Amino acid sequence: MRILRLLWVGWKFHVKSLTLSAFFILTSILQPIIFASVAYFMFRTGAREGTLLYVALGAGMMGIWSSTLFGSGGAIQWQRWQGTLEYCIAVPPPFLLVILPLTLATATIGLYSLTATLVWGWLFFDVPLEVADPLAFAVALPVAVVGLGLLGLILASTFVMYRNANALSNLLEYPVWLVTGLLVSLSLMPGWVGPISWVLAPTWGVNALREAAIAGNPWPEIGMCLALGAVYLVIGHFALQHFERLARERATLSLT
């Protein structure tokens, strides 16, 4: 009960803090709109199978991934700059319970991206916003957000240790779009991309949303996304323990 309360209060705190950052919100809305426009034009030019909603959801998930990636990295770097990282480390609960709400909050803020993308598509590209299975969609959406947030947890552990790890954010943004089928269908990718895509939650998250939106069966994807999330949680827990200790050994928690 205490753990759930801690996660809930921490999540609300970080969502509020991120929402009050005009820069973060503006980036979360404007950037995905540009990506979505590119995706719509690609789709039209390619004349491939599928619906515009299929493309819109992929573009929206691109925004959620970017938000998680830059949010997790940027937020920890920002906490280091503003001096709150040390205060957050030296509290009694395990560090996992301090960082997890933060990464979940950054993934949640990504919902601004998804919403902006869908509204943009509906306004300017005639994307139909009818969802075939609203209940499954309502389940798939938070599951996808949680899956991405937990992936962000693993990344966050390295951001705690290395002062300049946010450079990793730039490196991971586009490759993940490609290997998880957010931007282009995985069927266009070489065979070796398959196994990589299977271990990344965005692959299953976006598929779950697409299946729910266009009358498929999203439940296996939802299950996979949850299962991967559980694996990320375990890995994140041990990675955070390890990197937190290393950071205390090597004195990288503060800038001074």
Added chain:
Amino acid sequence: MAVVEAIDLHRTYRTSTGTFRRKWKDVEAVRGVSFEIGEGELFGLLGPNGAGKTTTIKMLITLLIPTSGTARVLGHDVVKDAREVRKSIGYVFGGERGVYERLSGYDNLRYFAELYGVPPKRIRPRIDELLELVGLRGREQERAEGYSRGMKQRLHIARGLLHDPPVVFLDEPTIGLDPIGARELRATVASLAQAGKTILLTTHYMFEADALCDRIAVINRGQIVAEGTPTDLKQRVADGTVVEVEVFGVPEGTVKRVRGLSGVLSVSVEEREQAQVIIVQTRADVELTQGILGTLDGANVGRISRREPTLEDAYVALVAEQ
């Protein structure tokens, strides 16, 4: 039983220089620091910048792992039982950093109350008590980014006391505050000591240590060079005299020449507006005013005075011995 124990603490940092051919260097920030703090005691760690005060305090509050040596808080090892240590301590760093700027003071306290496991029903009343204590009542709903430096510092104090910890670490809490803010903060620290908290205070303000601390350890270049009550430390230079000479433009090499005079214990120079003041501690049995003036190469001299040594002089002498 000692509430805080530091036993032969060492901490080395590894730094590098150069871009392509990196050269690594080990810097020993703390070199064998040992002390004990008893229950309800206000213990001061006094030293110049870079002496190792913050590194020592960070090891005690579990933010840094000692390179060697051990430390315990309430019997819990700071490395092996870090969680237990964290439950029973509060800590405050000086300066403006360490606050979630976009959120209100209340939001900041609410979040940390949760992290420190304050029971849900106690959170609101506890925050109200602390806002009253630190004088932030009525400003708690404003964003912290609009707070003055003093207000942020008071918010830090409130945050460090949320779970009513028996042991409190204060790292230069009055640094950068205006005189009134600093005085108010010292009054808060004194009231915490009166309430029975065990406190470790680091500072480089002598009068602050003198006014607040039961015992003081002077740290310099990572080592404790003296330890005792403020009276004990003053006694070390009690049989000396301090000569202050105001000079308008100290000639080069003066300090070295004064230091070479027989009977001189320490020499320092302070900037005071357009003049400099050469502060010379001497043995009580020598009269060196003329000798000091003789080293000034005819520079313009202002006021000359003699006085009894203070804690600051004791501190300067201890640090200068190094």
